Amino acid sequence: MKNNKKHYPALSWQGRAINTVGRGMVKPVISRLKFSRRFMKFSQLGFDAVTLALPVPSDVHISRAQVGGVPGEWLITGRRVRSNRVVLYFHGGAYFFGSPRSHRAVTWRLSHYCRAKVLALDYRQPPDWAYPAPLEDAVRAYKALLDTGYSSEHIVFAGDSAGGNLALVTMLRLRELKLPLPSSAVLISPWGDLTCSGDSIRDNADKEPLIPLGALKFVSASYSQGYDPASPMISPVFADFTGLPPLLVQVGSNELLYSDAVRIAEQAEKAGADCQLQVWDRMPHVFHALAAWLPEAGLALQEIGAFVHGHLSDRDRDRHVRARATVVGRLDSAGKG
Template sequence: MNDNNNQYFRAVSWQGKAIGAALRGVVKPVVNRVRFTPRFMKFSQLGFDAVTLALPVPSDVHIARAHVGGVPGEWLITGRQVRASRVVMYFHGGAYFFGSPRSHRAVTWRMSHYCRAKVLAVDYRQPPDWSYPAPLEDAVSAYRALLTQGYDPQQIVFAGDSAGGNLSLVTMIRLREMGLPLPSCAVLISPWGDLTCSGDSIRDNEDKDPLIPLQALRFVSGSYSRGEDPAAPTLSPVFADFTGLPPLIIQVGSTEVLLSDAQRIAERARAAGVTCLLQVWEKMPHVFQALSGWLPEAGQAFREIGAFVHPHLSKTDNDHHVRAHASLVMGSSSP
């Protein structure tokens, strides 16, 4: 670790080395050969959901369909320690063209567990059927609905990975512009902050990143921005003014092509007087937290998230627990 604001976590597990080698040797070469088209985008949305649903979910995770502010999604509640007044709004990743609340349950149920909060996983609109600003509009609508329902913004946490990290940031920027109260804090996992793909690590880590090929980033950036300036602050928050935003925790792998996006977000936040904790995890792949069932570093990352979130939530809800009444999802893993 370096200091209170920047922390470096060394890779210590053989599982991390094995997973990195497998991604680098098998997955990335396949993705490198893919020809990205709207048809492939549609196919990948279905395929990614099917593959990730194989990740185990423990038996005490309750999942129910959600429809908040006209936006679909799902509620997740893990265990009996959840506070009824706490909500983590989770924006899934997938480069703004694949992924869903279903595909990210390995992350969202753990967010519920470690933050002791209900999770609202938002199923925002995506390309190729929709482009910017549809996801941003959905995020704002869902958040405003939570406020209308009586949730205290100081009991709400924004969280997201990759494109979802982007959406977390730009939603807070839009809410600030609208004069609405902001959430208590935000958790950004490998955030995609620069749709112009101009960061130093885009070049320096192109061959080191075990998962993301550069041509994929450029394709999906064009697909999502679709004629808009990708350098606009509500598309690329690395160019935004962060004044007034709540505290942030950022987690990213040291060999990711998005490393410099995370670093620049932290720099912009601190320049605006925003508290920001940047954690760099040695040689961890993009959104390694999803592999918590096998990767010790991922479990540690979630513990760090919980330790960051709790002090930023109001302590007035300590006696308010919730027992879920929702569809039960069977599984056998533990946090």
Template sequence: MASPELKTITELLRARQEQAPADISFPESRALFEQMTAAFPLPENVKSTPVDAGGIPSEWIAAQRVGDEQTIYWLHGGGYCIGSVNTHRGLLGRISAASRARVLAIDYRLAPEDPFPAAVEDAVAGYLWLLSTGVDPAQIVIGGDSAGGGLTAATLVALKEDGKPLPGAAVCISPWTDLALTGESLSTKAKADPMITIEGITRVRDAYLGDADPSAPLASPIYAGLSGLPPLLIQVGENEVLLDDSQRLAERAEAAGVDVTLEVWPEMIHVWHFFAAMLPEGQQAIDRIGEWVQQRLGAAVTAS
């Protein structure tokens, strides 16, 4: 049974969703997201340091006593239209502490000002910059939440196609992997999901893609060739419309020979990790990511 805090959070999110004006602009949506996530500041004993990652505004986020041997390269969520390092700083501080690894988070370009494939281009460029600093790719975990989770998979595909060194592992939280919007859970979980509506997700999809094909592999990585990708951890909530996106990514990656760990968390909502300061399951999921990251990076050290 889920914690009592989940009900409170779900009710607040549902009320916020119902009150949001249908014609809200993307700049207004960005400001609201910044306002909401201000309630989740950087945890104590975590430092953030701005960095220019090859021309991309970025930030190092590192918990106390974390070295530079292991790095998590994070791509934030927000439907490719909102979100930033700033909105995700609290979440990433917790991930750094749990994983005992520093985090590099980038502010990739957003739509509609910079539509597809700008986000993929920036994600690849930021990763290549990280490699240029001398970091061992086997000691990198690439990760992302929501749209950033889909972008994580797309970035891996792009790197593989370009013959670039792949990271040692990947983490996707509630990834959006099918911009063609064919998942059954978009309808079957619509009433249970307090965060994402079909109208809202269609709007950001159209803003991001423009005239591009929704089934293009770098837009919707479930349609890409996934063989050769590194071990992948996928966490998704039972009560979210993107449940099928996670399950189908796991199925197709596993069929392609990828080492996949899929965790469907009972009763959880989209990227419940965000609420870890008040939601026990949020911190539990982050702790699980930390354990998995350490297992994978430790295995990479042993193998080398």
């Protein structure tokens, strides 16, 4: 068992600026919003439209996917991708917004740094669906990858925020089903505790530049409706991690969810699972999405690449992509081609 905790200092003026803008403008607006079913549906479309403005290089090839009946998209970046490596990505968005389209700023970079194809799932979400629908979709897609011929040794789970939660609970369910687990998992600012009981919920309430506590509690209730939010399959900080593959957990020190990341690492240590915890000083929630402007985000993604290379078999060294995916053109505001 190995459990490492490493701190990364904040070095850039861009990071300071993002925190200032977040606390002064973004968070106050979110705090005043009235969350409802209608607002959740509107947010899904609006977030996709805004994030599609983030640049995607011309050598990123994207194609629509249906894997085990679950929609999503494949992303392949550049010519160094190894054909049997797959990063199965679970997007964040508090289990009510976000999509593969909204997270391309992260997923195309993961393809580049991990030299892997990325399969980003468009799993079912509230308000139309609640737990356990996303978990069912994740398990079905993973089983389909195995049935297609991909080896679990060359599959990596990755996810941010609620997607980090989904990556963890999917591995727990796969363990219950006695299916082979992925080689490793990357958890970016994971939401591990939907009871919202971590110390940083209180300690970082004023430092957190993006997420108000009220919003977090609302979306937790909308996802776990009818189930105990303290269940290990909803809040994996309460789960036994015995037998899980190596984990890389990255989190910003100012995040409302900082203690969720720390507790995940502690649970891994308790269970004898390998875990690297990287704490990025004063970085906002899922700062990786800002890699076009934020130097620390680029460094964090490089760390993910190094972690993935260290845990995938050398047997795929000479396996390269033989065919490229189709390039998706400019999308409309609804995220359709």
